[in-house]
Amino acid sequence: MLMHRIIGIFIAVVAFSARYGPVEAQAQVQPRRAVLSGFVTDASDGQPLAGATAVLRDLADAAGDVPSYGVAANADGIYIVSGIEPGSYELTISFIGYEAFRDTLALSAGDAVRRHAALVASQEELDEVLVQAGREHGMARITAGRQRILPEEIELVPSPDISADLANYLTVLPGVVTTGDRGGQYYVRGGEPSQNLVHLDGMLVYQPFHVLGFYSAFPADILDRVDFYAGGFPTRYSGRLSSVIDVASRYGNTRRFAGMASVSPFTSALRIEGPIVPGHASFLIAGRESFLERIAEPLIDKNLPFRFGDLFAKVYGPATRNSRLSISALRTHDRGTIAEEVGEEAPEEVRWSNEALGARWVIVPRILPVVMNVHLSHSRHQTELGPRDEPFRMSRIYHTRFAIDALFEKDRFSWEGGWDGLISGESQNRLDGVFHLPETSARPFLEFGFYAQSTFDLGRGLVVAPGARLQWYQVRIDPWLEPRLRATWDRGIHHFSAAVGVYNQEVVGLTDRRDVANVFTIWSIVPRPEDDENERDPLVGRLGKSVHGLLGYRAAPKPWLEVSVEGFYRRMQNLFVAEWTAFPALTTRLHPARGRSIGMEARVEMRRAPFYAFVNYGLSSTLYHTKYEAIRYWFDTESLEFRPPHDRRHQVNALASVSWKGFDASVRWAFGSGRPYTRPVAFDSFVLLDRAASVFELMRSRRVIYDRPFNAVLPTYHRLDISVERTFRFDGAALTLQGSVINLYDRRNLFYLDLFTVRRVDQLPLVPSLGIRVSFE
């Protein structure tokens, strides 16, 4: 009955969309109409020009001043004009900063015509008003949790490396909390790191952030764009509770060879790209490797026991006349000791790696005015804790992802739908008894779903996008319905947006959150009740669930000024928290918990050449609520409510950048209020009284005496970073020098406090850095 009801609701949603969607799409291919489509690219390097406009003017219209049809190219540079009445037209494809492409077309009934355009950059002055109006990116340009991030914005944030990185940019976002500059853990609006969905060209990457917080697998110079959803994400994304980081890498240069090499005290990087078939197919290879021990450690006189690196490769080219195929591959590796040495006890080393290989086939079918995507990828992630040759904890997860979707767009309507699944997945864990999972376990998993989302332009600036996802998870046979809605309302300079949605997560990342230095994450699957052999696994049947609600306002009172405010609320169920133990050890049991997060983000952004600046403020409150038998005896209460260690109430980020006489200078200041921690009362010794024996024969241990967990707050965090960059251009080559100082006033920012030794571990001190980059094209 439940399954029938869920499927019934999903079909109703899809049918509602279909009333306007596929039916209308079918109408467009009726014999009396014609379809025009094509790819728009930059003639200099073959990159798609997202947002380029294709306009058809009816030559029979004597005045000719009103376009008959007009569309914008999507992120892949694809445009489709459908439902064209037979006749003669002038086609104009244009993009700001480029010479327009013009052609004359005589279209007959039933024609399906293609015109690809490679636009040449123009030397004429730009119309910046158009740029502002069409701009999708920017710090304050957030729409119901969604923000588009471009590489040049990432490059504005000072970092100790000349190679800018998405990870460093994420830290300036008001809804993103990091616990410090090591560990690679990102918390978005109260969610946990394992609840973030990270896609690179559609490949799911489990832990793409490097052990040193400035770096990820996404250096800016391989990126085309990043869509970051802090919540309320649409139906095409699934399997995570908190956020989406959807990274699209750029294609290699199809016209000529280009490359880049850079060196800084932290990393060295290399990138090579060029044509495989000139004008059509290209490759791009980029790699990066850290060498902190050799330069950075002596420079700042601080132990930095980290090694990391990544390698990315991509080939791209036309598969047929109306399709493009790209193949991407990624490999990352990290190792390091997050905590610091205490006494003679060496901290445990954690290691992780990611491997992913994927293909994406973008098709513009002749028979339908839709854009189709077919995606196939395989992702693998492994993490270990302990000695390298004999780790005592290991977690591995892998899967194959297959997805197929279609997008139909018309003037006031668009429809998107498809099938998306993780197949042949398995998580394998060897855990030395921690978390009360079996010492070794292997759990296969399969999850897939159908989704549909329609976008209706209802007029008067109101656009709504209802959708639903029908998702099957391993935990039960019946599917799960995940309804979602996004809406925007434009009234002059005022822009309102909202989103609500239901999200589920079957693949869970288990980490001992009592200690931020413990970043070892066990990836496991929520087991079905019938698979629970020992009947003690707290995960059984508890599929993670979250409900998001967002409401935002944005305004551009001046062409150079934009402000936005967004409030959010999310409710989370079936979280897992570590049981509190008085023993100074990290072995623990898990207990289910629920939580809620509520907050507000305010942003002000100013773009006034040669000046650029923004200020962000984030206010949030996250509470976890857990209930299990022992709590009653420990805390004299039936349940326990506490602030998790990532509940940072206030966060401010300010950035200013200026270009002057060939120099690009940026300054960034970050502030975060203190995070909760558990303040101990005292320490003593404990004897396990499990039989009536002499104390000499019984197990004895040191113990921490504490009151309630997370009952105190750590000091505030703030830091000032600056960077100055100058590029010298030569014939076909460029030399860039960058000087930066991280933590300019050498603030002792706490990374974590060892609960048992009351010993503090600080984040990076003042770090001067000089980087050099050589690029050619």
Added chain:
Amino acid sequence: MLKGRIVRIVLAARLQESSVLQYPIASNLLLSGVLVAFLCLTGCEEDVAGPSGVDAPFSMYGILNPELRTQTVLVAPVEDLLVPESGGALDAVVTSTDLGSGTTYAWRDSVVANATGQLDHIYWADFTPEYGSRHRVEAARSDGLQSSVEVNIPEPVRIDENDPGSRILTVNVSAPSDFSLIRVDAIYGVRFYDKFEPGTPCSTPVKHYAFPYKGAEIKTNDGWRIKLNLFIHYETMRSYYHDDVLADIDDLRFRNPSTDGLALMSLKLDLTVGNPEWNLPEGVSIPNALGHPNILSNVENGYGFVGGGYDEDAPIYPSYRAIRDTPFFDFMQRAGGDYCLGTIEDSEG
């Protein structure tokens, strides 16, 4: 790269058109802001609060046992560091008094390393408390602060077996006054037997396997009732026995349940009897949760728990009819019927 160029072009275009915000103003504002932030913040270093601290001087842990000649109690100072800087003498005088007779005992310190290498102070005294007696143990610091605890020693228990002739045996544990059962284990002694090789059983060793029954006891008017199920652990023991014994012997294997299996050689109930205060709340696991200061806490002006109790065991002799209702019985009946009763051991501990 391309979009980077576009933005730079746009920025350049705006520079030309800019009339509202001139660059020097912006630059000065920026410089002023940086300077103010720098001056305000460099001097503001915050430290982290350490342990909040308590007045209680000691934690005490131990069990006064009427079956031991030497009593032991761990006395640990309540302090601000997990790892104390020195392991010297403890500023504590530990005494105990039999509240019935008034006899006082002075306890002596011994310093012993625990599993993590840190030093514990275990105090000991040579005396044997009487069953049913009551004692007060005190640990006093030189500044006058002291922690103390009063301990009841439980009465001796009586163990009675009720065999209804089925696989479920009932054992009653009773005493004149209230008591707790801290540990309840059923220990089986088993040996391999093959119907077609009657001499084999005597050549294979007897292995003992313990199964906990803690949590399954039922409160009665004068104690506790424990129901032992002779059936449910058979397969587990069979598996253990195979791994422990048969895996190392080439010719012996469990092949057919109707012709070979385990012979029950002994059965013993192993208990820890404690005073009523030594009582774990339901749902609290050992040892993770047991370590919380609020669990098992009876020390005044301090932390920890000192209880009274002793270990007790009793052999159980299942009847022929009871064994016949188990896999042991199946095997033994075909082997000749009186095999089990003829060779069952009292106990091997």
